[in-house]
Amino acid sequence: MHPVLEKVTADVVERSRESRAAYLARIDAAIANGPQRTNLPCANLAHGFAVCSANEKDALSHAVKANVGIISAYNDMLSAHEPYQHYPELIKQAVREAGGVAQFAGGVPAMCDGVTQGMPGMELSLFSRDVIALSTAIGLSHNMFDAALYLGVCDKIVPGLLIGALSFGHLPAIFVPAGPMTTGISNKEKSRTRQKFAEGKVGEKELLESESKAYHSPGTCTFYGTANSNQMMVEIMGLHLPGSSFVNPYTPLRDELTKAAAKQVLKFTALGDDFRPIAHVINEKAIINAIIGLLATGGSTNHTIHLIAIARAAGIIINWDDFDNLSKAIPLLTKIYPNGAADVNQFQAAGGMGLLIQELLEHGLLHGDILTIGDQRGMEQYSQVPTLQDGKLDWVPGPASSLDPDVISSVEHPFATGGGLHVMHGNLGRGVSKISAVAEKHQVVTAPAMVFDDQLDVVAAFKRGELEKDVIVVLRFQGPKANGMPELHKLTPVLGVLQDRGFHVALVTDGRMSGASGKVPSAIHMWPECIDGGPLAKVRDGDIIALNTQTGEVNVQVDRAEFDARVPTANSATGHHFGMGRELFGAMRARASTSETGATNLFFVD
Template identity: 55%
Template sequence: MNHVIAAVTARIIERSAKTRQSYLAAMKRTMKDNPPKKRLSCGNLAHAYAACSGEDKNTIKLMQSANLSITTAFNDMLSAHQPYETYPDFIKEVARSMGSTAQVAGGVPAMCDGVTQGLPGMELSLFSREVVAMSAAVGLSHNMFDGNLFLGICDKIVPGMVIAAASFGHIPAVFVPAGPMPSGIANKEKAKVRQQFAAGEVGEERLLEVESKSYHSPGTCTFYGTANSNQMLVEMLGIQLPGSSFIALDDPLRPALTKAAVERCILNSQAAGTYIPTYEVLTEKSFVNAVVGLLATGGSTNHTMHLVAMARAAGIILTWEDMDELSRAVPLLARIYPNGEADVNHFHQAGGMAYLVKELRAAGLLNEDVKTVMGEGLDSYQKYPTLDEKGNAVWIHDAGESLDDTILRPATNPFNSEGGLRLLQGNLGQGVIKISAVDPKYRALEAPCIVFDDQNDLIAAFKRGELNRDFIAIVRFQGPRANGMPELHKMTPPLGLLQDRGFKVALVTDGRMSGASGKVPSAIHMSPEALFGGVMAKVQTGDRVRFDADNGIVELLVSEEVLAEREVAAQPQQTHDLGRNLFGGFRSLADRSQSGASVFNDAIDFE
């Protein structure tokens, strides 16, 4: 095993010893004191199955088989979650065929950052993760369920569901994907037209035409943003079936894999006698494997926060320093947009998850002694699913060679010897950068800064022609406590255009840029944020900033004496439309970005 992977894993285990032991004790105590269904009185039980068929009532009443929960993110506005409409009835049929039952425990909100991008609704986005976790917990709190099925895909939904699954870790959990939409217009063409629109070279009609060709049907968006990084992560964590993430919606394997997920959840329940609770799957070692997968594929920077928050829900203390150290040992094996031209369909066709796991295992980059929903070890995760003669999903074929080495490469010949993320540090605080998407020639610069308190101010300055120069944009008051930490992708086209014109530009912000972080060097998630003691609140336009992604530096070149004399800038007045006023409590409780930007850290402190 790679010595860095082993050392970081050991350090996380040692650091987490107290909280992890307390978490495990809590999960075991819950199973002992409140086993599913067993503590329900006759009145409780009658309420819980009143709407069930007579057959299902009798099955539940006997208390001899599994009753599964279905927590669904279905809605028919968002493409990724629309396919889930038919899943509950199908899941119930499969469960009945095995002498078990299933019920929809509850629905969770599914928010799309693509719809709210650059708009007030984006300020609810990050905390929708907490809402998802709590919504799932409300449904599961009825304690009717021997196994939990989670139907979710996108950005904050899956992390929220993982937090819920960990909170009910005494029960087995299986995540059930729905698959990506077919490939549309090339991502390179989409990015080109976005920049043309920013430059005023094309109008809204052309931009809408291109965007509609990119996002054009049911299914997950095909670029490698947070949604598809989620799918990779839950496979690497071992709570989703091997090779199931990127199977197309219309592939016969898709319903077969959903059927297999239901069967696996039943088999892992205590009622079946082969109990695999979620707390045995979500471990320090599985979280390291998930980080390795993220790094090897150049996945979403949002997961520098989500992984910390998800791990914490399982009593595990994961840090940005851990991720940075792992990144220096994990090679980049995949090129998927925005750090390449391919989309997730192309990635899957080139070998996909099975090939990725095979190569990471061969290079000694994964913890092997883990438990997954499939049982012990990772053998099944380097096999791709196929249909047997009865139409069932089976895993019998190991991944072969990459079918396209412009998309997937072996660990012996990677795209880069290091992973896709880097920790940046200096007197401005800590932040992260997705270096896999940034050309090495753009990764370091020193320039005067221009301070903005809103991304729209930067865009307006660009349109006025004021940004045709070398500069580093400081965009502050965008952190969790300030305004919920929205993504700031509206700045990407103008900054990218300035870079194409030959100017040296970079971005430093306490906001997010997410899985679609692109070619402009961006220090994001800066912590502490401007509203929570961050030095960015004292930065002034004209101050020089040193930005060096390769060496992990983001430094304000102003003396401590000068900074001490400066006043702290005030946050611009916030509006409260589109529901943002309802999230004031979350903003006031949010932890720092490097702690997951979570409101749960004190509540789930198992010490």
């Protein structure tokens, strides 16, 4: 085991000792009660299985069969979740065949950042994660279930489902993916059209045609943003069946994997002899594995927020220093857009998760001794790949080396020696930066600041030609307390154009960037956030900012006494707390924690 991995893991275990023990004590108390429905009074139980068959009622009332709850993020507007329409019947039939009962326990909302980017609805996105966690808890609160299956894919959905699942940590759990859509036009071509539109070189007709060719069918978007980072993360923690993350929807293999997941979870209930509650699967080592996977693949910066919240739901305390320290030891092993030209289908064809996990395990860069939901208990089986042999699902050894070295490399010959995720620190606060997709020549920028309080004002300034220079855009009041911390997607084409024109540009903000953002250097998630009087609120137009993403330093070059004496500027952006349902989330904004503690208000945080 790599010494850095050992050290970080030991630090997390020690830091989490009290909170993890308290969490497990609560879970052990729930486990001691046995199958929860046996505690229900008769009238309650009758309500719970009123629509079941007579045989199922008899089995459930005597706890002789396990009851599997299905929590689903299905809706038929969003491509990633549309395939879940048919999963409940597949699952119910598979569970019946395996000697159990399955009930649809509840649905959770699933909003798409791709639809809401740059729109008022995006300001609900981050807190939708917490709503999903709450909705998951409501679905499972009927005390009817011995295990649960979780159906979700995209940005906030999987973190929300996982937080909710951990609050019911006494239940075995398997996450069931839907898979990516087939490949459309290349992500590079899509981005090129977006930049041309930002420059006024093409119109809306051409832009819509390009976007429709990229997002064209059921399944997850094929770039490596937060949604596909979710799938990688859940598999490398052992909550997916091996190799199931990136199998396309509406294929025979996808359906067989769904049925196999349904049967698999029955093996792990308290009614059997191989009890594996999710509270035991998700421990400190599993969380560390998720960070490692994120770094090795150049995954979404959103998980520097989500993974912290997920860990805390299990009593585990991680922080950005853990990401930063591991980033120095974990090499970048994949090139998937935005840090490469390939999409997730090409990643899968090159060897996918099996090859990635095998490479990390062989070099002591992953915890292999974690409890998983596979037939074996460790991670070794996750180097295998699923296949259909005469219509029957089986797992076979994955490729010994990459089938496309331009997409998946090796520890001996990585694309970068570090994972490319750095903690940013200095007199402007503390944040993160992802540099895996940033060319080395752009990783250090010193330039005058231009200060904005709304991303639309940045776009307007660009159109007026005011950004045609070396500039560091400072975008303030974008934190969770200010406006819900929307992703600042509209900045990506604008800043990309300026960079392509030869200017030295960067972004510093207390907000988030898209999981698919890449080539422009940035310091994001900065805290204390501006609404709390953070130092970013003291920056003025023309102040020189030095951003060094290689060393993790971000400083405004103003005399310390002068800067300390400045009064933080008030937020000039208005209208962000009402309309499109935003008024309903006022309590969540007010109680939100910092970005480094998960930007949540679901549980007590430091």
